[in-house]
Amino acid sequence: MTTDTHDQALNWFARLSDAEASEADWLAFEAWLEADPDHRKAYDLVEQVWVALDETPSAEVLVAPIAANDAGPVRFGRRLLAPLMATAAAAVMVVGLWPEISGQGRFQTYSTADAPRGIVLSDGSRLAMNRYSELRVRFGKTDREVAMIEGEVAFDVTHDEQRPFVIATDDHEVRVLGTAFNVLSHDGHFSVGVMRGRVAVSGQGLARPVHLTVGQQVVQQGTAAAVTSSIDPQQATAWREGVLIYREADLGAVADDLSRYLNKPVSVSESARALRFTGALRIGDEATMLRQLQDFVPIRVTRANDGIQLTARAGG
Template sequence: MTSSETQDPIQQAAADWFVRLQGDAALEDWTAFQAWLEADPAHAAAYDAIEALWVELDDAPANDDLPCQEAPARAVADNVSPFQRRAERPSRRWVWAAGATAAAAAALVLAVLPQLTRPTFTDYSTRRGEIREIALADGSRLTLGSATVVRVHLGRAQRDVTLVDGEARFDVAHLPTRPFVVSVVDRKVRVLGTEFNILSHADRLTVTVRRGVVAVSGGDDPPVRLTKGQQLIHVQNTTSSQVRVADPNSVLAWTSGKLVYRDTPLPEVVAELNRYVATPIRVDPSAASVKVSGVLLIDKESAMIRRLELFAPIVSQTSGSEIVLRAKATRP
């Protein structure tokens, strides 16, 4: 009699389900899996044994001999919420089953290991001037602004994103048992489910909340809680952060191809424009105190400069390999 003939069919089914759900499972797959779990408590015990062993492998040091590949983002329909595994543990009377089948479950995990993908960070990026939307497998959506780089890992206990540089809007799926944590410069932004924007460039961090609550922490500072309409500004390696009221719709206008300014210092405007244009823009000291109000369309470099000159008393001049903005001379 072969090993496959003596294999517990419930354990084999649990392993098959585990492999199936690691891939691009559809809503129908999750529904069928739920029905299988509820059909017999032994199903849940067997699946938990397989999952627990895989988590141990996940937590173990990386081994170059194990398969590793990037899992690309997949499309998630607006009206579909991925199935969430139940949080409760198997009842005490079934604990013996998990223990009794541990060796067999371990053998199954090793058998299906080549079919599974070890968790890894997946990198996403945009070119200068590009805006990109990404749908993650957990139901969250990211919108990447110009010249942005993020790294994503959707772990079983926590969803981790590193914003390396640039700007991103996060619309996070609400999963209470899997917090969503964004690491950026020397801060961490922790949420369960919300919509917010992060801009990180040079040593300056700006977090703006459109919906829900986020907690920003770092160093020895206590976490700062932000709610709808609040914005945190933090300069790297400083001990304090500034919290102020902000209009989330204006901050997020870039996702629809617009940059909105209300009495914004020209140097701040130029710092943002430099993320979109190819030719560096510099503010002459004569225009350092100029404020800008208006809506700039994200367009060709020359068109954006011309519109900026209409909104503020400045003139542009090409000087070598850069564009210099100077205060417009006043008539006597």
């Protein structure tokens, strides 16, 4: 979120705190909220800061304007803070309090290398992280946030109506209360498959949020439109048992998976793009996984420049 977005949120908070706020003000505020997802996040942070201020025993709060030439922090009483918020030029941040409320500095980072990892979060939710994955977790009073940086994770989320569980990637958001589902975000490829319950997915390639139930998935590749389809609920997390299952999958999708598991680029030549694969691959080292694929599909493997290329085998 930008400083301008924070400024706008502060101004809206002060404007709507006025008893003389009109219906037009509220309609304009709703339009502002809907214009950008960051607007709602910024406004929620302002409200959380205000609640925290009410709970702060000190009569004064340390505030620092974001002006580069400012002489230093100034102390303001809480009664004077609302008028200050209404002034766009003030652009205040609560020192030590805003970072805590907004989650800055409080995210817990989890990552994996060449082996999966299981995690139990403080709310009882269970995460199974696939190889070469990374995410950050922050739990607040009103929400549970996960920033998914890279990889694949199977979530089994503890139900909590008061605190939605939200997973954010670069281009998508997955929102749930309590359910079990799998999320993949890697190199422009994004997918969500649901094993139990219901999730809402929004973001790139989706004109509006998609609600998925058990046995459904949404897949979005690059800038292409997202596609919703049915799946075997167990197939989405078969990797947890050390197996990758495919049904009429194009070789490009298989290559994407191999890129993640082998931690190196795997490409498909034009000659092999039309090939399809139905079967199961046992997750293992590079030689093992590529040998299995060659047993099922008429391809040959070429290694060059720290990468792998799959081409159609002559006469295959």
